[in-house]
Amino acid sequence: MSGAVQGQKFSILFNWFDQDCDGQLSAGDLQATAKVFAQVARDEDHANVAAIHAAFGQWWQLLVEHADTDGDGQVSRTEFIAAMGDSVTAPEHFESAVMAIADAVMAAADTNADGVLSREEYVALYEVLGVSPEQSAPAFDRLDLDGDGVISHHEYRTAIVDFYLSTDPNAPGNYLLGPIAA
Numbered sequence: 001m002s003g004a005v006q007g008q009k010f011s012i013l014f015n016w017f018d019q020d021c022d023g024q025l026s027a028g029d030l031q032a033t034a035k036v037f038a039q040v041a042r043d044e045d046h047a048n049v050a051a052i053h054a055a056f057g058q059w060w061q062l063l064v065e066h067a068d069t070d071g072d073g074q075v076s077r078t079e080f081i082a083a084m085g086d087s088v089t090a091p092e093h094f095e096s097a098v099m100a101i102a103d104a105v106m107a108a109a110d111t112n113a114d115g116v117l118s119r120e121e122y123v124a125l126y127e128v129l130g131v132s133p134e135q136s137a138p139a140f141d142r143l144d145l146d147g148d149g150v151i152s153h154h155e156y157r158t159a160i161v162d163f164y165l166s167t168d169p170n171a172p173g174n175y176l177l178g179p180i181a182a
């Protein structure tokens with residue numbers, strides 16, 4: 001049961017990364033995903049755009065190393081889900097791979113650079129990613145754990161950890177990408 005929740009989340013993630021929708025992740029897919037995320041940054045925010053591209057590059061290296069078990073230079077859905085539940089979420093990789101992307105994306109999305117995500121900044125981030133305000137606004141309320149109306153860096157990281165590591169179907173961080181239930 002617990003594995004099913006994680007598998008469902010990783011499968012949604014796979015769909016996001018597989019930008020050309022051919023059922024395989026490639027270096028090109030990850031570069032395209034980085035470009036999508038980078039759109040949330042302000043035009044002059046070159047530092048965070050570079051950080052997003054670097055973090056996705058690192059992420060792809062980790063996937064090739066740990067997920068591409070048949071060595072064809074691409075990562076299938078099955079390979080991805082297996083590696084996500086195993087190597088990628090291991091503590092020694094999680095901070096450098098997953099959190100590097102999360103931190104760069106949050107910094108880019110924090111367009112007024114006050115260190116927190118307002119509802120407007122959060123909704124704008126998800127609009128770039130193709131998630132409607134109808135989905136992202138309720139997610140914002142769940143991720144704002146202390147209810148102060150903004151998502152702090154700590155709340156954001158808690159959501160990322162929940163999303164990747166929690167097997168609880170009701171973990172607030174599951175809503176990071178919108179509802180996971182089919």
Ligand SMILES: [Ca+2]
Pocket residue numbers: 018019020021022023024025026029
């Ligand atoms: Ca692909």
Ligand SMILES: [Ca+2]
Pocket residue numbers: 110111112113114115116117118121
């Ligand atoms: Ca802000």
Ligand SMILES: [Ca+2]
Pocket residue numbers: 144145146147148149150151152155
């Ligand atoms: Ca908060």
